[in-house]
Amino acid sequence: MDIHAFSALLPQANEQLPRGAFLTAGGDVWNPMTIGWAQFGVVWARPVVTVMVRKSRYTYSLMENTDVFTVSFPRAKEMAKELAFCGARSGRDVNKEKEAKLSRLAPRSGGAEAVAGCGIVMECRIVQKQLLDLSTLDPEFREKYYGGNLSLPDGDPHMLYVGEVLAAYEL
Numbered sequence: 001m002d003i004h005a006f007s008a009l010l011p012q013a014n015e016q017l018p019r020g021a022f023l024t025a026g027g028d029v030w031n032p033m034t035i036g037w038a039q040f041g042v043v044w045a046r047p048v049v050t051v052m053v054r055k056s057r058y059t060y061s062l063m064e065n066t067d068v069f070t071v072s073f074p075r076a077k078e079m080a081k082e083l084a085f086c087g088a089r090s091g092r093d094v095n096k097e098k099e100a101k102l103s104r105l106a107p108r109s110g111g112a113e114a115v116a117g118c119g120i121v122m123e124c125r126i127v128q129k130q131l132l133d134l135s136t137l138d139p140e141f142r143e144k145y146y147g148g149n150l151s152l153p154d155g156d157p158h159m160l161y162v163g164e165v166l167a168a169y170e171l
């Protein structure tokens, strides 16, 4: 993937990200999860996207069983209901594809299936992953984002998945 073509999509992707994007993992189960945090950049001379998935998410188990993921960004002010649903309900309990009336878009370059109707798609191959080390995190951030989280005894840290961008495009 050409770094300049990837960079050209970033202003729009960064604008949408705080409102939410859909993360889908490769594999047999298609379960879009809303994400609000990601990093975009260049590492190992490749364009990369890093996503952060808490260990308690159903999506974590899907990410652990695949080499690829895709991030789909809705256009500004679109798909707000779908983002809210996929950010509040777990694929353990509901079929999000059916309940949120989402449909899949075939990948162009070997990533996971994207969410149809979005404006930007980034297909990625996982090249590194790392569990967030809470002991080295700024104490204020640790308290704010992990301290009160009792869903797992270890604070439910995020797993960081670094994905090499296989393809990124506007629809």
Ligand SMILES: Cc1cc2nc3c(=O)[nH]c(=O)nc-3n(C[C@H](O)[C@H](O)[C@H](O)COP(=O)(O)O)c2cc1C
Pocket: 018, 019, 020, 031, 032, 033, 034, 035, 036, 037, 038, 052, 053, 054, 056, 057, 058, 059, 060, 083, 084, 086, 087, 088, 089, 090, 091, 092
């Ligand atoms: C705007 C928004 C952003 C979110 N960002 C993340 C994120 O970056 N990482 C994460 O693990 N969960 C994030 N969540 C929470 C998950 O989307 C939520 O827990 C979801 O129900 C998990 O689905 P799953 O169990 O099917 O994987 C976010 C939720 C919202 C509403």
